[in-house]
Amino acid sequence: MRRRAGRRLPLLAAALLMGMSAGAGSQTLAxxxxxxxxxxxxxxxxxxxLTTVDAGLPRVRERIDSGLPLSVxxxxxxxxxxxxxASGYPVWLKGELKRxxxxxxxxxxxxxxxxxxxxxxxxPLLRAVGERQPALVVWQTGTVDAMRNLDPESFGGALNxxxxxxxxxxxxxxxxxxxxxxxxxxxxDFAPYLSYMAWLSQNAEVFHxxxxxxxxxxxxxxxxxxxxxxxxxxxxxxxxxxxxVGQLLAESIVSxxxxxxxxxx
Amino acid sequence: xxxxxxxxxxxxxANVRTGGDRTGGHAAGDRDVRLDFFRGxxxxxxxxxxxxxxxxxxxxPRNFGLSDATEIFVFISGYTAAMVYGRTLERAGFPMxxxxxxxxxxxxxxxxxxxxxxxxxxxAYTARVFESPLFTEEMGIASYFQDPVTALxxxxxxxxxxxxxDVLPLxxxxxxxxPLLLPALRRRPLMVLAGSGILYLAARAGEWxxxxxxxxxxxxxxxxxxxxxxxxxxxxxxxxxxxxxxLRPRRPVMVAAILFLALSLFLALSxxxAFLHRLLPNWLTDILYPIxxxxxxxxxxxxxxALAYVVxxxxxxDAPWLRTSLAAPVVECGRQSLHVFCVGVLLSFAAQTVxxxxxxxxxAQFLVTIFGISAMVLLSRLLTWxxxxxxxxxxxxxxxRNSRA
Numbered sequence: 008m009r010r011r012a013g014r015r016l017p018l019l020a021a022a023l024l025m026g027m028s029a030g031a032g033s034q035t036l037a038x039x040x041x042x043x044x045x046x047x048x049x050x051x052x053x054x055x056x057l058t059t060v061d062a063g064l065p066r067v068r069e070r071i072d073s074g075l076p077l078s079v080x081x082x083x084x085x086x087x088x089x090x091x092x093a094s095g096y097p098v099w100l101k102g103e104l105k106r107x108x109x110x111x112x113x114x115x116x117x118x119x120x121x122x123x124x125x126x127x128x129x130x131p132l133l134r135a136v137g138e139r140q141p142a143l144v145v146w147q148t149g150t151v152d153a154m155r156n157l158d159p160e161s162f163g164g165a166l167n168x169x170x171x172x173x174x175x176x177x178x179x180x181x182x183x184x185x186x187x188x189x190x191x192x193x194x195x196d197f198a199p200y201l202s203y204m205a206w207l208s209q210n211a212e213v214f215h216x217x218x219x220x221x222x223x224x225x226x227x228x229x230x231x232x233x234x235x236x237x238x239x240x241x242x243x244x245x246x247x248x249x250x251x252v253g254q255l256l257a258e259s260i261v262s263x264x265x266x267x268x269x270x271x272x
Numbered sequence: 273x274x275x276x277x278x279x280x281x282x283x284x285x286a287n288v289r290t291g292g293d294r295t296g297g298h299a300a301g302d303r304d305v306r307l308d309f310f311r312g313x314x315x316x317x318x319x320x321x322x323x324x325x326x327x328x329x330x331x332x333p334r335n336f337g338l339s340d341a342t343e344i345f346v347f348i349s350g351y352t353a354a355m356v357y358g359r360t361l362e363r364a365g366f367p368m369x370x371x372x373x374x375x376x377x378x379x380x381x382x383x384x385x386x387x388x389x390x391x392x393x394x395x396a397y398t399a400r401v402f403e404s405p406l407f408t409e410e411m412g413i414a415s416y417f418q419d420p421v422t423a424l425x426x427x428x429x430x431x432x433x434x435x436x437x438d439v440l441p442l443x444x445x446x447x448x449x450x451p452l453l454l455p456a457l458r459r460r461p462l463m464v465l466a467g468s469g470i471l472y473l474a475a476r477a478g479e480w481x482x483x484x485x486x487x488x489x490x491x492x493x494x495x496x497x498x499x500x501x502x503x504x505x506x507x508x509x510x511x512x513x514x515x516x517x518x519l520r521p522r523r524p525v526m527v528a529a530i531l532f533l534a535l536s537l538f539l540a541l542s543x544x545x546a547f548l549h550r551l552l553p554n555w556l557t558d559i560l561y562p563i564x565x566x567x568x569x570x571x572x573x574x575x576x577x578a579l580a581y582v583v584x585x586x587x588x589x590d591a592p593w594l595r596t597s598l599a600a601p602v603v604e605c606g607r608q609s610l611h612v613f614c615v616g617v618l619l620s621f622a623a624q625t626v627x628x629x630x631x632x633x634x635x636a637q638f639l640v641t642i643f644g645i646s647a648m649v650l651l652s653r654l655l656t657w658x659x660x661x662x663x664x665x666x667x668x669x670x671x672x673r674n675s676r677a
Contacts, residue, residue, distance in 0.1 A: 085409045150410050156489040158481075160562050186410055189628040192324055194395060195411075199565075202543065209549055227632075233404065234629075241404040248406055 045106055046258050050251030052224045059259050062214045063267035064179040070142040071264070076112035077104065080139055080178075082132050083147035086121040094246060099253025107261045116141070124151040125165040133172040143260065144173050145216075147183040149200045159199040166204070170213050180213045181260070186248075187222035188233040214263060216256060222248065305594045305603055306587055311348040312606030315616055317341035318439065319644055322620035323627065326637045335544075337536040338563060338575035342439060346498055347576065349443065349609070350505025353450055354457060358510065361454050370451035376610065380444045383614040385428070387437055390621055438492035440617060445482075445495045446502045453506065461510040464503060472500035476567050490566065497568040501576070519584055526585065529578040536575050601649040608652040615651050619644040 044051075054060075071077050081097050101115040118135055120128050125148045136144060146169060152162045166182065173180045184204050185197055201219055208215030225231045231247050232240070317332040318341050334340035361369045456464050474480070475496030482491045508515050539560070542548040563569045593599060605612045623640040630636070 083410075087409075154411060156484050156492065158490050158566065160564055160566070163562060186407060188407065189632065191407060191411060193624050193628050194391075196324070198324065206543060206549075233406070241406070244404065245406040 044258060045103070046254045047251065049230050049247070050225075050254050052221050052255070056220050056224050057217060057255060057259065059214070059262045059266065062263050063270055064143065064214070064260065064263045065267045065271070066174075066177055066179045067142045067260070068264050068267035068271065071108075071111060072268070075142070076114050077108065077143070078114040078139070078141040079104075079116070079143045079145060080135060080141035081115065081117045081145045081147065082128060082135065083117070083119060084121060084123045084128065084151050085119050085147075087119050094249060096249040096253040096256070099250050100257055103254050103257030104260065107257055114141075122151055124155065124157050125149065125162050125169070126157075129165050129169050129172075132169060133176070136173055136176050136178055140176070141178055143179050143181065145181045145183055145256070146173075149197070149204060150185045153185060153195050153197045153200045156196075159203060162200055163203045163207070166207055170207070174212055181216050181256070182208065182213055183216040183256075184219045187219045187226065189226065190233065214259070216259065218252060221252070221255065225251070304589060306584070306589065306591075307348055307352060308603040308606035309594055309599055310344055310583075310606065311352075311609050312602040312604065312612075314341040314344035314348070315605050315609060315612050315648065316602065316645055318345060318613070319616040319620050319648065320641055322617065323623045323637075323640070326623070326627070326641060327634060328637055328641045333579075335540060337533060337540055337579065338569075339572045339579065342493070342565075343501060343568075343572065343576040345439070345613075346442070346446070346501045347505040347580075348606075349446070350502035351509045352505075352609075353447070353502075354454070354506035354509040357450060357454055358458065361458065366451070366455065369454060373447055373450050377444055377447045379610065380440060380447065380614070383617070384437070384440050384444070387440070387617055387621065390618070391437070394621075394625070437617065440614075441491065442493040442495055442498055443613075446499060449499065453503070457506055457510055461507045465507045468500050468503035468507075472497055472568070481566070492566055494567050497566075501568065501573070519581070521585060525581065529581045532574065532578040533582065536571075536578075601645075601652075604652040604656065605648050608655045611655055612648050612652050616644070616648055619647055 067077065079100065081100075095117075097115050097117045101113055104113045104115075105111075116139065118131070120131055123131075128146075128148060132144070132146065148166070149162070151157075152159075170180055170182075182204055184201055197219065204215050205217070207213065222231075225248075226233070231244050233244055235241065235244070317334075320326060321329045321332055321334065321341065323329065329335075332341060357369050357373055360372055453464065475494060480496050481494045482496075483489065484491060508518075538548065542552060560571065563571050565572065587594070594603070623644050626640055627636060
């Protein structure tokens with residue numbers, strides 16, 4: 008919740024950028040110009056759902072500009088399944104980043120902490136960041152906390168400490184919130200955790216990837232239906248969500264690296 | 273009273289007789305309709321807020337200030353509980369009062385169990401639909417059913433709770449404590465208030481709360497903190513002098529209260545609009561946040577007090593609009609608050625189910641909201657009718673026996 012000064016520069020840059028993109032027709036996500044974007048038509052969401060205007064990834068930018076690989080560590084509370092791992096969004100993310108950053112080395116690692124709430128993820132997360140020194144951490148959290156009705160404050164406290172810890176170790180951070188479906192939203196009250204994440208990202212040096220709102224947009228615009236009963240439809244929904252999350256996340260990351268680069272020059 | 277239909281009048285008579293907590297009949301004539309109106313309003317808000325997919329919840333106070341309908345509901349519940357059961361205590365003694373309160377708690381508990389079964393059916397359905405790799409790997413909804421014995425036992429102990437059912441367990445434990453509170457409240461109300469305040473501060477400082485199932489969770493409304501608002505309502509009911517002193521018209525207090533409400537409005541808007549948030553200096557946000565609902569943050573309490581002061585100054589005891597036919601549906605719901613509250617929780621669950629499984633469009637949201645509120649009003653009217661008819665029947669019965677004899 009501190010480091011406000013650190014945000015002014017990217018903000019100013021973003022404002023300038025917006026002016027520039029309006030003039031030059033730049034093709035960043037921020038400018039909401041999807042025409043030549045690498046994101047599939049069906050995956051796209053409006054700016055009101057996902058925008059990277061305010062954000063930059065200065066540490067990632069520094070690393071890759073000095074020739075280091077773009078190493079991403081994804082930390083989540085997923086229970087790894089027996090299915091081939093090729094279908095999850097981390098794999099898509101790697102491919103999509105390669106498409107967008109040709110010639111760069113991209114490394115994506117996943118750390119599963121099955122069933123762990125945010126406070127329990129904190130210690131292994133920070134240890135892994137210390138050991139593996141990734142440029143970017145994607146912290147996928149909130150689901151377990153919401154399902155178990157855990158105290159939103161200890162959730163928020165853990166997020167804050169996690170963000171501070173990751174940034175102090177020289178990596179940038181993306182926090183990813185929960186999955187959305189109407190059915191689960193009826194059973195689980197996600198709101199306090201979601202609003203904490205959204206609010207935090209307005210203030211701390213972290214990008215909030217609004218998976219919940221994105222999936223909700225897809226559902227509401229009829230692009231995917233999680234209520235389908237047959238196995239193939241479920242497999243298709245899985246494939247669609249992970250492919251699109253991979254694409255949108257890659258697009259956001261690259262666009263934020265761009266922002267950071269322009270802010271730096 | 274001139275322009276009201278006869279309904280409120282019969283309702284009052286019914287309440288005098290039954291002495292139930294239908295916001296309690298006071299001696300005829302000094303009934304404070306404001307209690308019914310604002311509690312009824314709070315019940316409407318709680319119903320609307322408990323339908324997550326409902327855009328209409330934007331109109332409820334939680335989006336315009338720090339406190340919300342829960343504070344109104346808990347405070348007025350404390351006030352009216354002291355009023356109704358305080359009178360029972362005076363007339364019928366402690367055992368009868370305790371029995372009546374426990375009877376209320378039983379009704380609440382049964383409602384809770386009914387809701388739990390509706391919820392379990394919902395989970396069972398969802399778990400079947402969601403045998404999908406997408407959600408099982410992160411959510412594992414089916415795990416709710418891996419240990420049904422534990423889940424059911426925990427539900428009976430109010431520990432395993434569906435989303436959005438949190439006000440009910442809070443209400444139950446507050447009511448359970450009431451018989452112990454009432455005798456002390458009669459003799460030493462200020463001591464009770466002090467004790468309640470100390471418990472509130474201690475619970476906040478010591479982070480006391482009741483656990484939930486699965487392990488590690490806590491009650492969404494911490495009863496050790498929220499009891500303070502309930503007891504404050506009860507104490508103010510016992511001390512009309514203090515009440516009048518607090519509500520005396522004073523310009524500086526009014527100005528301060530309005531200023532506080534305006535700042536709260538700004539804060540509430542800053543949660544939605546980042547540009548407003550950036551106007552807040554860091555030192556201020558460091559002091560302000562987090563504003564805990566679970567532990568009834570002092571800022572929420574202050575916001576409720578400021579709101580109550582301003583609203584009660586603007587709405588005097590005999591405000592004519594309270595007795596218009598426009599206000600009547602709200603007043604009726606507030607008067608039958610216990611049943612309307614329970615049915616409201618069931619209705620919001622049903623409304624949510626409709627929005628999820630049938631149609632979630634804006635017009636459907638509007639429709640289920642209107643339908644739900646109409647059902648609440650209808651229920652309150654039925655109950656009012658039933659109570660007055662039942663009363664008339666019972667009065668007739670002895671008369672008929674006498675005439676036969």
